[in-house]
Amino acid sequence: MGGYCGYLANMGALAAGADAAYIFEELFDIRDLQSNVEHLTEKMKTTIQRGLVLRNESCSENYTTDFIYQLYSEEGRKNVLGHMQQGGAPSPFDRNFGTKISARAMQWICMKLKESPGKRKRFVTDDSTCVLGISKRNLFFQPVTELKKETDFEHRIPKEQCWLKLRPLMKILAKYEASYEVSDSGQLEHVHHRGHEEPAAI
Known part of the structure; x- marks a missing residue:
């Protein structure tokens, strides 16, 4: 859900304690996916026998839901929510x-x-x-x-999105064994924002 805006995936991931959320606004590569798989593999060796990964449908043309599912397939299952969460009686x-x-x-x-x-x-x-x-x-x-x-009319999203500042919290809450050193701009160093030469400061 969300089109080119990763807000729903990001906030859903934070609310549910997800281990990763792949969104359009932040570029990721195979090294990031490998790091996430290794993190979940180590996590499964502890008493926490669950993992949750969210993917916004527009985050990548190549790293599809099926591709990511195959990476986690030994211990996981996929559920494509689509529009299932829409509708119903108004609250x-x-x-x-x-x-x-x-x-x-x-x-x-x-x-x-x-x-x-x-x-x-x-x-x-x-x-x-x-x-x-x-x-x-x-x-x-x-x-x-x-x-x-x-x-950004092409993607129907704001050029600056304040909620992106919350992205590093997900790694911290998921207890990654990564270094939490930040760059001069205040971001985790491996995070690259789409359409920006340098990430916006937190």
């Missing part, structure tokens, strides 16, 4: 959030109609072509013209 949070965001959108539309001097005049301006979203727990409208600067 109280979903209903509450839907009501709040709908009411806010209607207030905005009414305000724009009142600002329009004539009944048949158009009221489309740079700030009226916008999207409604959440930032720091607040609902706000952001003009689409502002989003153009911040958006």
Whole structure:
């Protein structure tokens, strides 16, 4: 799930205590896969007889789910979730959030109609072509013209994603026997971000 955005895989991995999560935003190679397999092999020798690896469907064209499954096939099984986790009855949070965001959108539309001097005049301006979203727990409208600067339209993701700073936590929580030395930029040294010459600082 997630398309070219690894947010769901990353947060799901953190929540479930996964050993690895492969995402589009961070390049990985066969050495990373080998390190993960060795980590799980050693882990299986302890009292913790389980492992969990998540893969975002767009993380790599070559390292497919089947390929990764073969690496872990001696002790593992695969489950491709796909859209299985979508749908169902809305939770109280979903209903509450839907009501709040709908009411806010209607207030905005009414305000724009009142600002329009004539009944048949158009009221489309740079700030009226916008999207409604959440930032720091607040609902706000952001003009689409502002989003153009911040958006990778090819992959339909933001150019900068703050949740990527949480990536090193997964290795720490999974108790990898790797060195936790960080580079000058504050990242684990083996992590390479897609589309950046240097990883963003934590």
